[in-house]
Amino acid sequence: xxxxxxxxxxxxxxxxxxxxxxxxxxxxxxxxxxxxxxxxxxxxxxxxxxxxxxxxxxxxxxxxxxxxxxxxxxxxxxxxxxxxxxxxxxxxxxxxxxxxxxxxxxxxxxxxxxxxxxxxxxxxxxxxxxxxxxxxxxxxxxxxxxxxxxxxxxxxxxxxxxxxxxxxxxxxxxxxxxxxxxxxxxxxxxxxxxxx
Numbered sequence: 001x002x003x004x005x006x007x008x009x010x011x012x013x014x015x016x017x018x019x020x021x022x023x024x025x026x027x028x029x030x031x032x033x034x035x036x037x038x039x040x041x042x043x044x045x046x047x048x049x050x051x052x053x054x055x056x057x058x059x060x061x062x063x064x065x066x067x068x069x070x071x072x073x074x075x076x077x078x079x080x081x082x083x084x085x086x087x088x089x090x091x092x093x094x095x096x097x098x099x100x101x102x103x104x105x106x107x108x109x110x111x112x113x114x115x116x117x118x119x120x121x122x123x124x125x126x127x128x129x130x131x132x133x134x135x136x137x138x139x140x141x142x143x144x145x146x147x148x149x150x151x152x153x154x155x156x157x158x159x160x161x162x163x164x165x166x167x168x169x170x171x172x173x174x175x176x177x178x179x180x181x182x183x184x185x186x187x188x189x190x191x192x193x194x195x196x
Contacts, residue, residue, distance in 0.1 A: 004080035012065040023050030035127035047171035075144025092177030101156025103165030118152040
């Protein structure tokens with residue numbers, strides 16, 4: 001089982017994240033930001049990752065530190081659970097339709113973090129979460145996990161659908177990329193021999 005726990009404590013946040021990459025989508029998530037919890041639940045459910053997240057942050061200031069630091073800890077947990085990356089499929093992609101919205105995510109567990117973000121929102125907040133923070137989630141996660149990540153809302157009108165479609169697409173792309181490919185025979189899928 002590929003399991004990891006990461007704790008991150010600063011003067012702004014206190015976070016513990018546990019992930020099981022070979023889970024069934026069980027989740028227990030509490031960040032203090034309802035909409036963020038809802039999005040992270042999509043990641044667990046549609047990626048079939050068991051995910052426990054407990055974040056206590058300085059929400060009396062705003063949601064920024066809580067959102068960003070949780071994404072960093074989540075990325076670190078994924079990276080730790082992946083270990084040497086031996087045997088993984090490495091690449092993943094997904095299209096997710098949500099009513100009028102179509103989201104696309106393509107990624108490479110490359111060890112070279114990068115984010116391409118082609119997403120626009122027409123309102124500034126969803127629940128307690130500023131929509132500009134979704135870029136921070138994807139960027140921080142990609143940086144900490146060592147993933148090249150391309151995220152795009154191809155079209156859509158409803159901001160909730162855009163955000164949720166992106167998280168579901170991320171989940172399904174990650175599920176594909178972290179899957180063990182039996183033809184790899186336990187080797188790292190790179191001519192360099194390493195992805196870390």
